[in-house]
Structure formats: C-alpha cells, structure tokens
Amino acid sequence: MIREGGLKPMDAEQLREYGHKMVDFIADYYKSIENFPVLSEVEPGYLHKLLPDSAPSHPESLQHIFDDIQTKILPGVTHWQSPNYFAYYPSNSSIAGFLGEMLSAGLNIVGFSWITSPAATELEIVVLDWLAKILNLPNEFLSAGQGGGVIQGTASEAVLVVLLAARDKVLIKVGKNALEKLVVYASDQTHSALQKACQIGGIHPENCRLLSTDASADYALSPAVLGEAISNDVANDLIPFMLCATVGTTSSTAVDPLPALGKIAKSHGMWFHIDAAYAGSACICPEYRHYINGVEEADSFNMNAHKWLLTNFDCSALWIKDRSALIQSLSTNPEFLKNKASQANLVVDFKDWQIPLGRRFRSLKLWMVLRLYGLENLQGYIRNHIKLAKHFEELVSQDPRFEVVTPRKFSLVCFRLLPHNDEACASKLNHDLLDIVNSTGKVYISHTVLSGKYVLRFAVGAPLTEERHVNAAWDVLQEKASTLLGSM
Template structure:
C-alpha cells in the first residue's frame, strides 16, 4: 500500500508496491497537478495509464471510441465513421485512422488560419458535422489540441466539447507538448473545457524532465478501453485479475508487455517537487518571451503568431508582399544557421508562409544562450539580405 501526499510530493512505504500500484499513484498525482476533473482519477470509473507516446494514446482511444459506436450501430457501419480535427493536428491522428480501419476519405481535416491563431473554429466543426449527418454518415471522434506542433495553437475546448457531446462523439484532447505548462495555475486556463473530454493526453517526456518514453493518458471510462482491447488467454489468467483486484494495464494499451515507466516519473516528482517543476517551465517561457521581444524590435523580422508557451514562430519579414522571395530567404536562413553548428532550429508552413520555429525546452538553456542564438540569426540574416 502507498500513502501519498500531493502537496509535499512524498509518501511512506508500507509494503513494496507493485509497478501497477506505483503507476496509479503517479498518474493521479499529475492529474491533481493539472486539476483534472475527478472523473479522470483512478478512484472512480476513469483513470490514467502511461503510454509510450501520444501517438499510441490517440490510437488506443480511437479504437475504444470505434468499438463503442459499432457495438451500438453494428460492425457494418465502419465505413460510415467520421473523424474530425484541424489542419494543425499532429499527423499521428491520420496514422491512428489508418490503423483503426477508418477510411481516410472520412477524415475531416478542417482548415484554420491566422484569424484564430490557427485554432480550430467551432463553426467549421459544426458545419462539417451537419453535412456528414445529412449524408448519412456517423460522426464519432473529435481531436482537439492544446499546443499544436507548428505554432502551439490552442483549440477552444469547451465549445468543441459541447458540439462533440451533442453529437455523441468521443472527444480526445492532445496536450502532448503544452499539457506540462498547465501545472502552473496561470496556464491552467488553456485546458479549460477538459471536463467535456472523454480522454486527455500529455507527454511528461516533452517538458516535465522525464526521459522518453512517458505519455500520460487519462480516460473517464476505463471500460471503453478494456472492452475494446482486452484479451484473456489461459496462460494469462490469474486469481487477482479474474476477481478484479488489480488493474490489468495490458488491456489499456496495444502491446501485452510494458515498461516500468512509472518509476522514472515518480523519481522526477519526488526529486523536484511541484514548485520546482513549475519554476522550470516558467523559466523556459520567460526565455521565449525574451527572444520574442528581440525579434519584435528588429525591423527585418516579424513574429508570425502570438507566443503562448516557449515556442516563438518568426521569420524575415516580406518586402512589398513578395512571399515567394520571403520564403526562399527564410529557407536559406534556416539552412545557414543550422549549418553553422552553433544552434539548431526548425520550420513549419503557416498560411503558405515558410516560418522559423525557435523552441526552448532544454534543461540547461540560459538567457545567455538565447542572446547568443539571436546574434547568430541576425548575422546570417544580415548577410542574406545584403545579397
């Protein structure tokens, strides 16, 4: 047994706990840090499980959602099931559709733009759902994102959740990157509306000082997972499982065997504690804000989307609206900076603009590194612009 205390991040050993029991403890700890609804805690019908990645998590819940619908409407309706997301949703959703047998022509990738900072518009979702219902299709799965890969856009969860509920769709929230920031009270607002979701996922290995792989998935109804994923061959039968005395996490995931991922997360929580983890995240966001200010003050550059967390999307500004030349300049800047060996950053495409991404997330990054990086970027940009 374990006696856990969230405020002090400590517990006393009464007996040597099993890996499963420790996992239940740590996922509940993090759920409380995020102030998730009680339905996601292990004491009720819901609970959490540590997956290898957010890609695995979204596949698992999609299979659960699929089977839940098919038990109601019949297996032959598989070709009518429709999935919804924005065009900023991670590509793992498409792979999940392929693996779950959802026809790709039934995957609605809804367009976003700069007017909403690339968040999914509820109006677009409602329009797409209405059209599919009129066509005799079955809307069954919606994926919202908190912190998209390209620009850390945040979808309006409460509004999306309302639409999902009214149409009996499974609502999954992918907060793989930005979920960690929401342990800070001032950033918790970005998951407001999580109470409308059926599942929620975040990666502790992205921004919570935990080694890969450690993706936390919570569901409100664990039976949806177990009914879709359970196997019970003779060689796995045991008295504890058959009497429902233990949680069989093999029925919450794709593989049968599983790593002891809970131990490393427990060690991070115990070593740093809640307040130090919050300070760690706040420092990265502060450094990103410093970089954003540097970009804003330079007339040769522009910030493309408002910074929310620790990612800054920027680029050399277009002259005379010549986007083609601007895109080529920024592509050359990316290559030049990365080839220097002094720093490494990445890019994305937003509204057909080639955008540079400056992401802060390494434990040892300090303000001096940000200043040095900006100096390199300015020097390379000045050289390109002079040509």
C-alpha cells in the first residue's frame, strides 16, 4: 500500500475557504483602490530586501501570505485598475472577465488540440464569430469559410504570426534564400511589435520600412509615400510582401487610410494586416465603425479585447481570411499529439495558429463579458469613455497655457504645456510636468514624441473612471503646471 496523505493541493473545502478569502481581498482592493498612489513609488530592488533568499521548507499560512501581499506586493503595484490611471492604453478588468479567468484557472486544461478539450476550441470559434459580427467584419473572416478567428496573447503575437504566414507564403514562390529580399511596410507610428516580429522572423531590419508621417495627415500613412517606396524597392529587385496598417496608433490614435492602402497592397500581392489593438473596441459602436472601412481588403485584422473591452489580460483577437496560411507556417504534427479527430481533419487545432503549443481557455472570459454585459451596455461603456476624453480635451483647450497636439478621435488626448517662448525647452518642460504629476500618486499619465515634440498622453479607459476623476486629474495638471511655470 502506498502511503497517501500529505499534501492535498486540490482539497475542495480548502479551495472554498481560501478562494472566498481571495475574492474578498480583491473586492476590498477595488473598494480602496483610490487610496493607493497610482504609479508605484518603490525604488528598484525594493522587494529583494523584503523577501527571504530562499523558499521555505515548510508551509506558511495563508494569512502570512496575505499580510505580505498587503505590505510588500501592493506597494510595488502600479494600479492599472485605478480610476486615476490614464497611461499607455487601459487594461480593463471586469467582474465577467475575472470570473472567466477564474473558471479557466480552475478547469486548468491545456487546449492545444481540439481533443484536449473540445469546448475550449469550439467556444473560441463561436465567440470570435460573435465579435466579428459585432465589428461587422467581412464574412471571409468568419469560421464558416476559409478563415476564422483565434485568441492570441497579445497584438505582438498577432502581428508575428501573420508576418510568418506572409513570409512563408511568398518564400514558397520565390525560394527560401530570398528571405533577405523581403520588405515589409508600415508607418513610423506603427507599434514596435512589427519591428520585433521582423527581428524574430529574420526579415532584415533595413527591409522594415517605417515610412514617415506628419501632422498634416494626423500621422496617418500616406498612400503616395507607400506607393513610391514600393516602386523603389521593386526597382531594386526587392520583394514587397507585407503591409501593416494601424487603426489607432499607440502614440496618437492615428488611423491609416485603409481603403487606399489596401488597394496598393492587393495590386502588389502583399499581405495586408490591420492592427486595431486599441481602437478596435470603439468599432463596436456603429458611429465609429467607419474607422475600419477598408477592412474588406485585409488579409488579417487584430484587436485587443483586453485593452478596452472589459476582458482581463490577455485576450487579443486575430481574424484571418486564409487560415491555411497560418497553419502552413505554424503547424507541427508529432506522433504523441496525433488523434483521430485531428488526423481526419474534422477539427481545428489552435496550436497551429499560434507560437506556443499550450494555451489557456481564454474564450471563457470574452464569452462571459459579452453575455453578462450585452452589446448595448458595452457600446455605452465605450461611448462614456469617449465623452470623458472629449471633456478632457475641452478642458485643455480652454487653458491657453496648454495645447491639444492632435485632434482627438477616440479616448486618448495628446496635449502639452506650451513653452513661454523657447520651443527648445518645451520637451524638458513637459517631461518635468509628467514626472511631477505622476509623482503625486494622484494620477498616472504617459508620453510620446510627435514630430520631435514631447507630448503628454491622457488615455481614458479604466473601468472605474468617472468625470470626477478626469476633473481631478486636470486640477493636478493645472496646479503643477502653475508651479512649474512660476518657478521658471
């Protein structure tokens, strides 16, 4: 008889007791979240000093761990869920998303192939069809045809997998030794994930064309500039193979002109990818849907439900018109994973649509968000944030010491404090303002640079943010601007 006993790591009653405590801890955290400085105030290396050098030999109590979370972990957290968080882009938490993440962690399946939990694959297919319909994506992106949707971890992974699919599709034609000739196009406002995908996929960095944009077109990619770049490259015996357009760039929510760009991509046989990581969520509202007009021309389209659609991180939705291109690049078929359903081609195995083999049951959280809230509430949620951003934009416009740098489209406002007379010190001035404002702990905003100008970014989108938080943030900005300008 083998000795049983010892550790009971899945004891149902202990799970119940401890799980309830953790739910209460998180509920209490949300209740008190405004009491924390938004941006963590710890110094580099702070935690090393607070924790032992090695793991314990014997169990510690849950209470001891909770105490450490409270006193050692939370001070080192930057509170993305704070209503006063306006940095980068939001990372939405919601009760529905949280419940979905809980259930996924509890079932703890690894859904690489259909057989390893058919519900995981099939719910993902169903829910991504739902979201595609909400976004009014072309039918070719639905699962019924040759395409379909898949949940990636991040937009970085989404652009990487389509770059690999596009790369391999052209290399099959021109021979794999032509890798060094492949050229990808995008604007200089495109997320750095594209460059990283090039590095990973072996596209030469000098063949990653990040074409110049400027304020005259609100930092959108010019079809004329693109056409010229392609002509030059073709004349130099290079091979244009992919165009990445963005709807809602990270710096300033620029929107590339999809219809014109799509035509150019098509005429050169290039893969056309659309990155709408942030702004895609806005397109669930009919009045913002026009921003993705032209998506009919695209080979792939990506938006992050984990940014602004209440689905806890990570949940990046990628749709593709020709799923066989992804599978061609990313499939493996080791003996130990073979099974009847896969061998008979009766099912989708999402391992062949992504970089990793294993995958979590992430569709649960998106499914629960769509059902527990319903489309109309989600539209109202987006509209409210856009209204709040518009309100902030108006506040900025009314203060002559500030300027709105680019016209607001969604829920991001790009603005800056104007220099007295010397443009040269404007960067330092705004950099200082950013630092001072963030170090109050009352608000967290981030920055970018547009046409050489240091610009502050105020991104509305945290689920708890209300008008009073926007007003309070503006008060802090005004007050600190006065101090800064006064001291000059």
